[in-house]
Structure formats: C-alpha cells, structure tokens
Amino acid sequence: MSTSSNNMALTGEPPKALNVQQKLATLLGMSGLGILVLALFNIDFPNKGLWLTISLVAISFGVIWFSWASYAHKHKGIKNDGVWFKSISSHGLWGWLSGIALTGFYIVLYFYPQYLGLVKDGDNQGVIALFDPLSKLLSGNPASQWFVYGTLYTVAILAFGIKFIWKYRHNTYEKIRTISVMFFQTAFAFLIPEIMARLNGDLPYYDFKNIWPLNYYNFEKYRITAFIDAGDIGLAMLIFGILSIFVITPILTYKFGKRWYCSWVCGCGGLAETAGDSFRHLSDKRLFAWNVERWVIHSVVVFVTLMTTAVVYSYLGNDSSKYWLTKSTFLIGVASILTAVFAWVMIYKREQLQKDAQYGAIGYFVIIAALLGFHFFSGDGNIFLFKAETLRKTYAFLIGAVFSGVIGVGLYPIFGNRVWCRFGCPMAAILGFQQKLFSKFRITTNGGQCISCGNCSTYCEQGIDVRAYAQKGENIVRSSCVGCGICSAVCPRGVLKLENGPLEGRINPTEVLLGNDVDLMDLVNKK
Amino acid sequence: MQQKLRHNVQQLIDMEHIVIIGNGIAGITAARHIRKLSDKKITIVSNETDFFFSRTALMYVYMGHMKFEHIQPYENWFWKKNRIDLVKGYVTNVDHTNKNLIFTEGEKIGYDKLIIATGSKPNKFGWPGQDLKGVQGLYSKQDLDLLEKNAPNNKVCKRAVIVGGGLIGIEMAEMLRSRNIPVTFLVRETSFWNGVLPDGESQMLNEHILEHHIDLRLETNLKEILSDENGHAKAVITDTGDTIECNVVGLTPGVSPNIDFLKESGIELGRGVKVNRYLETNIKDIYAIGDCAEQHESIGNRRPIEAVWYTGRMMGEALAQTICGNRMQYNPGHWFNSAKFLDIEYQTYGWVFSSQGKKKYEAHFHWRHPEEKICVTIAYQKDDRKFLGINTFGIRLRHEIFDRWLTEERSIDYVMEHLKDANFDPEFFADYENDIISKYNSDFATDITPRKKSWKRILNL
Structure with a gap:
C-alpha cells in the first residue's frame, strides 16, 4: 500500500x-x-x-x-500509531543508520x-x-x-x-x-x-543474576580459583552459581514460566524491553525463521555444554586422592545428569515434543559421544584435536561477542530487539525447554473471540505467530515465549492472558472454536 | 464388483470440485475445513485480493500499526501447500444448470458444489452527492487504498465527516484521528450505538468520543453532499441546517449482502442469499455462508443476516461438514461479540438489549467506575433472576466461563458470587469485582460475598 x-x-x-x-x-x-x-x-x-x-x-x-x-x-492506551511509517522503526534510512552505528560501536567495544x-x-x-x-x-x-x-x-x-x-x-x-x-x-x-570489588578486591566480578550458560565463563579456571581463594564468601558465590542453574531456575520457571528471568530480571532482556521496544515488531514471523531459530539456538546449547565441560575437564586432575572431583568423575557426572534429563523427557514428555524429540535425541547423543571422545582421545589439555582453550575462545568470540553483542544489540533496528534471546541465548533455550515441558505458565486464548487481526503476532518480539494459535482457540505454550505480555496488551478484543495455572488443561488443541454448535465441536476434535 | 463400484464412487466424490466465491473468513474457513476432511479439489475466487486477510484489521494498516502483509493470517505458501487454488476474478453470474461460473470476460469455471461467501457492501441510502470523489465507505481493501489516497494527511484532508454511528464509523474516526485529521461524526440516534447498547454504556462512549476530540453530533442526519468544480466533495449539509466543509465523507451506515451479481441466477434472494439451516440455497449444490447468507427464520435472538466475523467462521466450519458428507445444521451456540471503541475494549456474552430492544422479561444491573471509562451491564430475567447476558467495557472476561454459565442457566446471583472466576484482565490489573458486587448488594438488598477465584471451577477440573 x-x-x-x-x-x-x-x-x-x-x-x-x-x-x-x-x-x-x-x-x-x-x-x-x-x-x-x-x-x-x-x-x-x-x-x-x-x-x-x-x-x-x-x-x-x-x-x-x-x-x-x-x-x-x-489518552492511556496502545500507542502504535505510525510505527510502520517511521523511518527508524520500519527499516528506513534512520533504522539502517542507527543499526550500522550501533554495530560499529559493538565492534569497537569488543575488538x-x-x-x-x-x-x-x-x-x-x-x-x-x-x-x-x-x-x-x-x-x-x-x-x-x-x-x-x-x-x-x-x-x-x-x-x-x-x-x-x-x-x-x-x-x-x-x-x-x-x-x-x-x-x-x-x-x-x-x-x-x-x-563488591571495592570491599573485597579478590572476589571475581559477579553479576548474580547472570546464570550459566549465559555467563559461559563462570566455571573457568581463573574464576574457580578466585572463588576458592576468596574463602567462604567466594565458595558461597560458587555454590550459588551452581544452584542458580540446577535448582533455583527450574523452580521459578515451573511456577512462572521463563518470563521470571527473560523479561523481569535479565539484563539482555532488560535492554531489549526498554531501549529495544521500538523495534519489537521487526522480528521475523515466518515459519522459516522458526525453523532456523530451533536449529541455531539448540546448537548453541550443545556448543556451550561441550565447551564448558571441556574447559572444566581440562583443569581437573586425575588423582582422586588429591581432590575428589577428577576428570573421569566429572565426565561421568555430566553424562549422568544429561542421561537423567533425557530419559525423563523421553518417558514422560514424548508427546509434547513430537518431532522435536528426534532432534533432542540427536543433540543428546552428540554430546554423549563427545564426552566419551573426551575421555578416550584427549591428551594433555587437548579435546580431540582442539585445545579446550581454543574451544572456549571460539565460543567467546562467536557467541559471546559477535552474536550477543554485535548482532544481538547492534542490529535491533534491522532484525528486532530479541535476536540474541531468540536465536542465540543458551540460557533462554534451557529455560524454554523447562517452560515447554514443565511449567504452569501459558498464554490462555479466550474462547472464540479472536478476529485474526495480527497485532499479537506483529508485536511479538520473539517472532511467535501468536495469531496462529489464538485464531484456533488454542493456548500458546511455546518455549521461546519470554512473557513480555505485549501480545495481550495490543489485542483489541481481549483474547490473550498470560497466567500461571494448573498443568492439566494447559495445552488445549481446539480445532473448532467456542460459540459454535457443541456437537460439531466434539465431532471435529475427535479426529 | 460392488466393492469396486463403491471405490469408484468414492473416487468421484473425492475429486469433486468445490468452488468458493469470496476469500473472507467464511469462505476461507470452509476451504480449510474441507481440506482437513477430504481431498476434494478446492478453488477460491476473489476479485478483492490475492490472499485472505483479516477485514477487521484493515484499520490498523492505515494507522501504521501493521503493514498489509501482517493482517494476512497465513503465509503465501500456505494455499499451494494445502492444494487450495486461488483465482482472482469477478464472477458476473452463476449458471446453475450447467454448473458454471461466468466471469467478466466471459470465461467460465465449472463446479460440482458452489459456496457463495461474498460478504457485504457498504450501504448507501441515495443521498445527493453520495457518488462524488472523496465519498467512500470502509469495507474492502480497495476502500483502504482509497482512504490512503483521499486522506493521506491533514493537509490534503482538512476535515472528514463520517455518517453513521456504528462500529465501522467509530473505527474510521479513530483511523483519521491517528493522522490528526479533524473529524465530524454524524449520528442519527440520540446517543452513540444506543440501538444496540444500553443507555449507560452508550453515554460513556459519547464521552469517550468527545475526549478524543471527535466532533460528535447526535440526532443529526446527512441531507446532501456538495461538490466542488472537480466533482469532489467539499461540504455536507445536515438536517439540522449546518454546512460542514470537508474533503472526505465516510459513509458508514451499516452494510448489506454483496449479492447483486446473483440477480439473474435463479438463486432465491431476499436481502441476502436465502438459506435453510443447512446453509443450502433453493438450488441443489449451491450454498451460502457468512455476511451474505440470510436465514429463512431467525435462530433464537439472532438476526437473519449476521455480518459478524464469528458467524462467518462458524458457518464455514459447519458447512465443511455438510460438504464432506456429514450433513449438519448451522447451529450456533451462545451469542458473543467484541469490539474496541478507541481505547475502550468491549465484550459481550449472551443477550443484553438496548432500551429500545429490551425484552419484556429482561431487567438490567449496571455498574460504572466513578472515574475510569469502565462499566458493566448484566441482563437477567425479571421473574426468576436467570442470567441472560453481560456487556463489559474496559474489563476482559472469560468466554468459556460465560458460555458455561449460559448453558447451565445460572442465576445473576450465582454470576455475581463467582465473578472473579470470569476475570480475564492481565495479571496485576486492578480488579473491580468487589465494587461491582457491593453496588449489586445495595441495588438489590442482597448479601452476596464474592468467592475467590478457583482454577478448579474455571477449568472444570
């Protein structure tokens, strides 16, 4: 037009x-x-x-x-007039110029x-x-x-x-x-x-809300050494770091969905939701983008898991009399945790994953094979043919700098404000996995009220085609949803509500919408 | 042998060619469900756009909330993947004896079964000047393009006059205001949309319209549209004797079925295409659904013609069953609808009539927030206090809950007591159930205490 x-x-x-x-x-x-x-x-x-x-x-x-x-x-209310007419927010000249300027800033900053x-x-x-x-x-x-x-x-x-x-x-x-x-x-x-740096100069810099694998460096040797050297406080920080990902995170995500982190706490999310708000509608909504998203983000999870394991493995010793955690106990530990998670998912949550289960299985076996590989083919500090350090540096460069910074924020005005969170963040992927399989959170669709207008999908920063669910009367249970609540806000008909409720009735594949003949609804849903 | 015969017949049924005229919500829903249920050949004909779009969202394109591509619910590859053929063209007549559609240039497409889903067209009541340049309705994609041309900004369009106080009228006013174009809004009734809404609600909307700097003129009709030397509208004259200078006149006094092309077809027409409860017309293998269909007899309190998104969708779902061999009546459930008036969301479940349309047995309870533009009206039966319906402005309610309460024929007291279950506002929003119920208690001298929200009740666990 x-x-x-x-x-x-x-x-x-x-x-x-x-x-x-x-x-x-x-x-x-x-x-x-x-x-x-x-x-x-x-x-x-x-x-x-x-x-x-x-x-x-x-x-x-x-x-x-x-x-x-x-x-x-x-008046108070939705303020999206002219969003697609303004140069800055519709891939116009100002959009491109600010994208280039921001990207340039990040390149200088990192390199x-x-x-x-x-x-x-x-x-x-x-x-x-x-x-x-x-x-x-x-x-x-x-x-x-x-x-x-x-x-x-x-x-x-x-x-x-x-x-x-x-x-x-x-x-x-x-x-x-x-x-x-x-x-x-x-x-x-x-x-x-x-x-903290002022009070105790020996403590490593620690942003407590940054959780592994987002702070992929948390378990590197220099930090572990610093934690341990700093005595009780340091040790407490290290334990907090481990509890964060294995205990605190799953509990909170179960209760509230991953939004407790991604759009309430996280710094990357914080910038995206505030400075990046004007670009949320630029996220790619195509099915193609969703396919790319799933492959890329889960590859990053595999990458960060292997990298961290390799790095920790490389500085552990072999002699259990010196320290209880040795190279082999560590590998066995990692493999056991992964196997337990994988087994639980395959046994209890298979239907929910459907085709994705195969991909999950592939990811799992790649990791396990790699772990075995560590054990049998690693020499001094080498993991297969790479040094652990090389793996770490590659991750830091590709994911830590280029993806999360240069592309993730620099290109807000081009790809939208959540490129990193959607395609790159391994933390988001793990939380998303928990959210999809084991959480009370859902976006409820309000019966048959949807008019397919598309505001929800357009303003979804994570590129979820919210409308595709809403117009079928289906609740939205998607691993990538960060719970920003904007789909619900922009809906002109009051169709969407973010809420935490019972697991039963959370997923409701409804084909025929409320308001129609009850018998017809039963009939079509039977198929 | 018999088995082979049956097999062949089945093959013929599978190969049946279903042609749908109109790619709006009714036609598209029918096509999607037919595809789900069968392998029939499906063709959709439209003269409006290449692909299905959400008509109710056209306004957001003009306002810059979305681009046109965003109001298309399916990606463009969807149709080919689902083997739904899309044909762009204008059908001028239906030859039902030879089962052909005839197009503008005389081309023909044959069909085995035909679904007419051509929607509506804006009403025009023979006003002098109604065909001038700058005078338009707002229904189609073409209307949207025309508005972009007629009213790109407040230099080209220094003022617009909108005639007709319904849903499209207020949408059009909101659209034009988003570009700072001064708007005069002529409404025939004594209060905005009070043929549909109870007085309290209608009054609140009057206030909200004025708040948005829209020059609302109640009880005012259009008499004539004046032309400039180029055949472009330059002013309107109202029946109150005012002349209002303007560059655009929006005609939004409702819509009627878009069926002129069927006049010679032999298909029985009233205001719309006459259909029975199976959505069948008088001619075999021809059906009509959506805005253009007219029921021989009203279903419940519904009107024989319902130009509503949801009705189009439900008819499409029902007809797909019939077409695929499971003959089924169109049997809509409890009435519901929704809209947004500028900043105020509106939802309705069940029947709440305006002061003009109110039934003899119907009484209302009304609550309005002292400062905010929030209000609720609940209709109930006078004699037994049965709950009949609810209108809500500025509070979202759960469809499923009200649908259930209507089916279960709950009393208004029960609704009040469990009102918290029905709240659908986003988390942390202020809730008003306590205020509503205390007003209710004082109105009816009851002593109802609201019960806490219960997931068990909400999800029927």
Whole structure:
C-alpha cells in the first residue's frame, strides 16, 4: 500500500511528525551524546566528572522529555500509531543508520577498545577516561571499556524504561515488569559488582543474576580459583552459581514460566524491553525463521555444554586422592545428569515434543559421544584435536561477542530487539525447554473471540505467530515465549492472558472454536 | 464388483470440485475445513485480493500499526501447500444448470458444489452527492487504498465527516484521528450505538468520543453532499441546517449482502442469499455462508443476516461438514461479540438489549467506575433472576466461563458470587469485582460475598 506523502516536509505528517517538544528533547539528548563523541575524539575535557554528569543527564532527560512529549497529552492506551511509517522503526534510512552505528560501536567495544581510549599500562584516554571519575567513585579503580558500556547500558535501561512505563501506563503488568528490570540492572549488574570489588578486591566480578550458560565463563579456571581463594564468601558465590542453574531456575520457571528471568530480571532482556521496544515488531514471523531459530539456538546449547565441560575437564586432575572431583568423575557426572534429563523427557514428555524429540535425541547423543571422545582421545589439555582453550575462545568470540553483542544489540533496528534471546541465548533455550515441558505458565486464548487481526503476532518480539494459535482457540505454550505480555496488551478484543495455572488443561488443541454448535465441536476434535 | 463400484464412487466424490466465491473468513474457513476432511479439489475466487486477510484489521494498516502483509493470517505458501487454488476474478453470474461460473470476460469455471461467501457492501441510502470523489465507505481493501489516497494527511484532508454511528464509523474516526485529521461524526440516534447498547454504556462512549476530540453530533442526519468544480466533495449539509466543509465523507451506515451479481441466477434472494439451516440455497449444490447468507427464520435472538466475523467462521466450519458428507445444521451456540471503541475494549456474552430492544422479561444491573471509562451491564430475567447476558467495557472476561454459565442457566446471583472466576484482565490489573458486587448488594438488598477465584471451577477440573 502506498503511504507516500504529498509534501516535502522532512519530519513527515502525523502520526510520524515530531512536535516541538520532541524536537527540543532530541536536541538535548543528542548534545549529551555529542559530548561522548567529542571525548571519543580525544577532546580533553577539563573537569571530567562534571562533563560526564552533564552528558549522562542530558541523554537521560532527552529520552524522558521525548517520551513525555510523545505520550503525556494522549489518552492511556496502545500507542502504535505510525510505527510502520517511521523511518527508524520500519527499516528506513534512520533504522539502517542507527543499526550500522550501533554495530560499529559493538565492534569497537569488543575488538578495538583502544579506539575508545583504553590504554594498556597507562592512564585512560578518550571516552573511557571521561568515565574514570565515576568508576573511581564506585570501585576505586579506573574505568575500562566494560565500565563505560555498563554505565551506558544502565542509563539506557533506566531512561527507556521510563519511556516504556509511560507508553504502557494503562498496563500494570508492564509497569511492574519494567520497574523490575530497571532495578535488577541498576543494582545487580551495575552497583553491586562494583561495590563488591571495592570491599573485597579478590572476589571475581559477579553479576548474580547472570546464570550459566549465559555467563559461559563462570566455571573457568581463573574464576574457580578466585572463588576458592576468596574463602567462604567466594565458595558461597560458587555454590550459588551452581544452584542458580540446577535448582533455583527450574523452580521459578515451573511456577512462572521463563518470563521470571527473560523479561523481569535479565539484563539482555532488560535492554531489549526498554531501549529495544521500538523495534519489537521487526522480528521475523515466518515459519522459516522458526525453523532456523530451533536449529541455531539448540546448537548453541550443545556448543556451550561441550565447551564448558571441556574447559572444566581440562583443569581437573586425575588423582582422586588429591581432590575428589577428577576428570573421569566429572565426565561421568555430566553424562549422568544429561542421561537423567533425557530419559525423563523421553518417558514422560514424548508427546509434547513430537518431532522435536528426534532432534533432542540427536543433540543428546552428540554430546554423549563427545564426552566419551573426551575421555578416550584427549591428551594433555587437548579435546580431540582442539585445545579446550581454543574451544572456549571460539565460543567467546562467536557467541559471546559477535552474536550477543554485535548482532544481538547492534542490529535491533534491522532484525528486532530479541535476536540474541531468540536465536542465540543458551540460557533462554534451557529455560524454554523447562517452560515447554514443565511449567504452569501459558498464554490462555479466550474462547472464540479472536478476529485474526495480527497485532499479537506483529508485536511479538520473539517472532511467535501468536495469531496462529489464538485464531484456533488454542493456548500458546511455546518455549521461546519470554512473557513480555505485549501480545495481550495490543489485542483489541481481549483474547490473550498470560497466567500461571494448573498443568492439566494447559495445552488445549481446539480445532473448532467456542460459540459454535457443541456437537460439531466434539465431532471435529475427535479426529 | 460392488466393492469396486463403491471405490469408484468414492473416487468421484473425492475429486469433486468445490468452488468458493469470496476469500473472507467464511469462505476461507470452509476451504480449510474441507481440506482437513477430504481431498476434494478446492478453488477460491476473489476479485478483492490475492490472499485472505483479516477485514477487521484493515484499520490498523492505515494507522501504521501493521503493514498489509501482517493482517494476512497465513503465509503465501500456505494455499499451494494445502492444494487450495486461488483465482482472482469477478464472477458476473452463476449458471446453475450447467454448473458454471461466468466471469467478466466471459470465461467460465465449472463446479460440482458452489459456496457463495461474498460478504457485504457498504450501504448507501441515495443521498445527493453520495457518488462524488472523496465519498467512500470502509469495507474492502480497495476502500483502504482509497482512504490512503483521499486522506493521506491533514493537509490534503482538512476535515472528514463520517455518517453513521456504528462500529465501522467509530473505527474510521479513530483511523483519521491517528493522522490528526479533524473529524465530524454524524449520528442519527440520540446517543452513540444506543440501538444496540444500553443507555449507560452508550453515554460513556459519547464521552469517550468527545475526549478524543471527535466532533460528535447526535440526532443529526446527512441531507446532501456538495461538490466542488472537480466533482469532489467539499461540504455536507445536515438536517439540522449546518454546512460542514470537508474533503472526505465516510459513509458508514451499516452494510448489506454483496449479492447483486446473483440477480439473474435463479438463486432465491431476499436481502441476502436465502438459506435453510443447512446453509443450502433453493438450488441443489449451491450454498451460502457468512455476511451474505440470510436465514429463512431467525435462530433464537439472532438476526437473519449476521455480518459478524464469528458467524462467518462458524458457518464455514459447519458447512465443511455438510460438504464432506456429514450433513449438519448451522447451529450456533451462545451469542458473543467484541469490539474496541478507541481505547475502550468491549465484550459481550449472551443477550443484553438496548432500551429500545429490551425484552419484556429482561431487567438490567449496571455498574460504572466513578472515574475510569469502565462499566458493566448484566441482563437477567425479571421473574426468576436467570442470567441472560453481560456487556463489559474496559474489563476482559472469560468466554468459556460465560458460555458455561449460559448453558447451565445460572442465576445473576450465582454470576455475581463467582465473578472473579470470569476475570480475564492481565495479571496485576486492578480488579473491580468487589465494587461491582457491593453496588449489586445495595441495588438489590442482597448479601452476596464474592468467592475467590478457583482454577478448579474455571477449568472444570
């Protein structure tokens, strides 16, 4: 359909035109960003603390002012007017430019931090130096590229979080959820680790809400050594890390679905839900994309499991008299856990997985075969032909940096805000597995009320074709659903509800919808 | 031998060619279910679009919430994969003696069974100027394209006048307001949609419409549309004597069956295509479903013609059974419907009539939130307090629960007591059951305490 404009105004027509306040707010925000860019080009600001404050305040207030100017004068309700007309949110010029700029930032951040001003064995320069005063205030140490990133990340979640709350101010679920991600980012990801570093410099940097396999490095040798060397606190942290994935996570996911993590706690989810909200509709909804998703994300799970096992294996010893956990006991342990999970799924949950069970079996046997391979074909520090270290580095580069950072966030304006969460995150895959098979969470479809309009599918950041279920009267039980609640919010007919209920009646394959002849419904459902 | 014969007959039935005119929800549902039940050859003819789309979602395309491709519920490969042939063309007549459809250029397509699912067309009541440029309804994809041309922004369209206070009228007003186009809304009734809604609800919507800066003019009819020198609408004159300058006139006084092409066909027509409870027309092997079908006799409180999404879908499901050898009546369950008026969601289950349509045996309980635009009306039978239906604005309710309560013929007291089971609002939303029930108690001098939500009851476990 043509949406061509008949006049030449660059700012366009309503609903995409900016009002005066929005323009001023953009100016304010951009000037804050401008200070950072000037610092990047080594403009030496005299009073760094002051200029950093000015910059961050300008960026934050720019965003908040912009949101206020966007929503304050409107009635509460869904605010999607013009989403597909605006250049930034419909693959237009601004979308591509911001995608390229963000991607560029991530490439520099991960691979060329020296361009941000990181100096080895010397004082920081450039934009990193601008952040030194804040870093020293918190941890006592000079800033690193990661501190700069962490600060900007937190500012983004807070400022865009306020925007999101404004936008969905009619929706209590969205408001509470957003306050939650804002809190967890500020406290757990940003402040606590820095303060802990100040209190006890020997403790490894630990963001407690980052759980293996998302923090794939958690069980590497240097961290384990640091945990153990730090005494009781360190040991407690290590045990917490193990409990997180094996005990806490399954319990919470059983009760609430994986949303407790992905859209209430996680930092990646936090950024996606706040700064990335304007891009949620860009996720690919095709069946093809779903097929790609399942292969890619589960391959990452296999990869991270093998990598972590290999890394731990490589630093364990062979002599059980020195330490109870040896190379072989460890491998047997891993194999037993995997076998137990696999057996449980195959015995009790086979029908729910259907065709996917085969893929699960393939994944399982690849891992088991590899584990056996470790045992029989590994020499000193070698896993098959690779060094464990090579495997780890490859993972860190491909998944940790390129996938989660460069593609995952850099390409928000191109592929949507949850590319990483949907295609790459092994944590999301494991939680999704739990959610699909063993959770009280579902999105209930309200009888026959669906009109197939497509708002739910369009605004699903995870690319789930929600409508495909809703129009058949089926509840949505999908492993990739992060429970953001937007499908329910944008539904004009009150068809969808996220809820935790009994396992019985959670999956309801209904072919003929409520409202029709009761006998016909029985008849068709029999087939 | 006999077995072979039976086999051959079966093969013939399998190869039967089912042709469906119209690719809306009724025709598409029929096609999908026929495919599920059989291997018959299926062809769908449409002159509107290549693929099925959700008509009720057209508004969101104009408002920029979605692109047109998003309101198509199935990906384009779906049809070929399911062996449903799509033909784009306009059927000018049906030759039922030779079982042929005749197209504009004289081409023909043969059928074994024909399903007419051609939907509706916007009503026009012979107003002077109703065919001027800039005057349009909002029903088809073509109407959407036309609106994009007529009202791309508030420079080209400085004001729009909408005539007809129904669901499409208010949708069209919302669409135009999303582009900051001033809208005047002419409504014949004394209050918006009060032919359908009880007064309290209708009044609340009047307020909400004004809140959205829509110039709502009640009890006002269109008299004439004035033309400029290029044959384009430039103003309307109302029966209250006002002249309102405008560039676009939206005509939304309802729809009627789109069946003009059948006038010479010999198929019995009333306002729509006349069908019996099996959705069969007077001519063998020709059926009609959806908006264009007219029941000989009303089913319950339903109208003989129901231009509603859900009805189209249910008829499609029922007819697919008949076509595939399991002859079955169209036997709809309890009435339900929903809509969204600007920011306010509306759901209804069972029957709640307006003050004009109210039955002798029917009484209402009404609750409205003191500040928010939220309200509920419950209809019940005066003598035995049987629950008849509920209208809800700004609160979502569970379809399944009300469907069950209607079947079980529960009393309004029972509904009140278990109202928390029926709440379908998102988690953490404020709930209003306690307020509603305390108003109920004070209205009827009852002493009902609401029971806690029970999953056991909700899921019938």
